[in-house]
Every structure is written in structure tokens, then in C-alpha cells.
Amino acid sequence: DTVMTQSPLSSPVTLGQPASISCRSSQSLVHSDGNTYLTWLHQMPGQPPRPLIHHTSSRFSGVPDRFSGSGAGTDFTLKISRVETEDVGVYYCMQATHFPHTFGQGTRLEIK
Amino acid sequence: EVQLVESGGGLVQPGGSLRLSCVVSGFTFSRLAMSWVRQAPGKGLEWVSGIRIGGGDTYYADSVKGRFTVSRDDSTNTLYLQLNSLRVEDTALYSCSTWYGTGIYYDYWGPGTLVTVSS
Numbered sequence: 001d002t003v004m005t006q007s008p009l010s011s012p013v014t015l016g017q018p019a020s021i022s023c024r025s026s027q028s029l030v031h032s033d034g035n036t037y038l039t040w041l042h043q044m045p046g047q048p049p050r051p052l053i054h055h056t057s058s059r060f061s062g063v064p065d066r067f068s069g070s071g072a073g074t075d076f077t078l079k080i081s082r083v084e085t086e087d088v089g090v091y092y093c094m095q096a097t098h099f100p101h102t103f104g105q106g107t108r109l110e111i112k
Numbered sequence: 113e114v115q116l117v118e119s120g121g122g123l124v125q126p127g128g129s130l131r132l133s134c135v136v137s138g139f140t141f142s143r144l145a146m147s148w149v150r151q152a153p154g155k156g157l158e159w160v161s162g163i164r165i166g167g168g169d170t171y172y173a174d175s176v177k178g179r180f181t182v183s184r185d186d187s188t189n190t191l192y193l194q195l196n197s198l199r200v201e202d203t204a205l206y207s208c209s210t211w212y213g214t215g216i217y218y219d220y221w222g223p224g225t226l227v228t229v230s231s
Contacts (some may be wrong), residue, residue, distance in 0.1 A: 001174070041157075041218075043157075048221040048223050048224060049221055051219055051221075053216060054216050054218070054219070060216065076132065092156065092157055094157070094219055096218060099162075100172070100174070101159040102157065102161065102171045104156075105156055106156045106157070
């Protein structure tokens with residue numbers, strides 16, 4: 001299975017400051033069709049996950065441009081340029097290149 | 113707008129069975145590949161199963177292979193997950209998601225249905 005390892009697992013951030021979450025996969029996420037199926041999701045308590053980023057760096061419709069994704073191969077990063085109150089919660093990376101599809105452990109973002 | 117609504121969860125004893133349903137509206141269901149994802153209480157997300165357009169290809173996590181079966185009925189826009197030989201560790205919120213077919217992937221998620229396995 002493709003293991004997805006996120007760091008940090010917890011991230012206290014000051015409002016208005018940037019935040020960054022790393023996600024590393026145990027094998028390359030480049031699919032045979034040339035695409036990289038790496039997604040970032042945000043989950044608040046009691047809510048279903050909200051997809052933020054797909055194909056490593058493309059924002060889903062309605063996602064604020066303070067969220068950005070980057071990376072390639074096995075190393076990926078989610079950045080929030082200026083953290084807002086509504087950004088608290090747990091962030092997951094997910095790969096859909098290899099079966100079984102797998103998630104990272106989650107990174108809890110909290111306000112200092 | 114695409115909407116997914118799960119049902120069928122409940123309390124079941126170890127070794128028991130349940131069938132979960134996910135009804136999709138707002139998109140042509142037959143053009144969607146779908147997945148099931150679960151989340152145990154207080155834990156992270158775990159992919160469970162996927163089914164391609166047409167239903168001919170299905171995929172499972174090792175933890176459920178041989179016990180769970182995914183299927184679909186395109187005439188009723190419904191995705192199913194048959195859960196057999198349930199274990200305490202299968203206790204989780206089970207959610208369906210659009211795998212691909214909308215132009216992106218994993219872009220729509222249902223709120224989930226809770227399965228509790230306990231004696």
C-alpha cells in the first residue's frame with residue numbers, strides 16, 4: 001500500500017500568519033496516464049471532508065486563493081498564506097493514483 | 113448541485129451484516145465512479161472501496177476484502193455497500209464520494225451513516 005506521511009501532526013498558528021503542511025508518499029504518485037492524483041481535504045468537527053486541492057496544485061471551485069498546493073513525485077505541500085479562524089480543523093492529503101487509495105494521518109491546525 | 117445521501121447504518125452485533133446505500137442526485141449517476149470512505153470515532157479517514165462506471169471493476173481495502181461488497185444500481189442512482197462478518201473495528205462513519213466522472217475526482221462527499229458494531 002502507498003503510505004502517506006504528514007507532518008506536522010499538529011500545527012498551532014497565529015491568525016494572519018502562514019501555515020504549511022507536508023505530505024510524503026512511499027512511492028511516486030505519478031499515474032501511468034501522466035497525472036498525479038494528490039488531493040488535500042479539510043475537515044471540521046462533525047462535517048464531511050471538504051476538498052481543497054486536486055492534482056497537487058489545482059484549487060476546487062470556491063476555495064480561497066490563500067490555499068495553495070505544490071510538489072511532485074513523492075513530496076507535496078499545502079500552504080495557507082494567511083490563516084483565518086475558519087481554517088481550523090484537520091487537513092488530510094490523499095492519493096488516488098494507486099490502489100488502495102490512501103490518506104495521510106491528518107494534521108490538526110489550531111489557533112495559538 | 114451534486115448531492116450524496118447515505119443511509120442504512122445502525123447498531124449490529126459482531127458477525128452481523130448491514131447494507132449501506134448512497135443516493136446521488138444532481139448528476140448522471142451512470143457516468144460516475146464512486147468510492148466508500150470510513151472514519152472511526154476520533155480517527156482519520158480510511159478508504160474502503162471503489163467501483164468504476166458500469167460496475168465491472170471493484171476495489172477494496174485489505175481490511176474489508178472478502179467481507180464487504182460494493183455494487184451500484186444506475187436505474188435508481190444508488191451505490192451500495194454490503195457489510196458482512198462485521199467486527200468491532202468496523203465501527204465508523206461510512207461516507208460515499210464521487211471518485212471520478214464529474215471532471216475532477218473526489219469532489220463530492222456525503223455526510224455519512226454511522227455503523228456501530230457492538231455486543
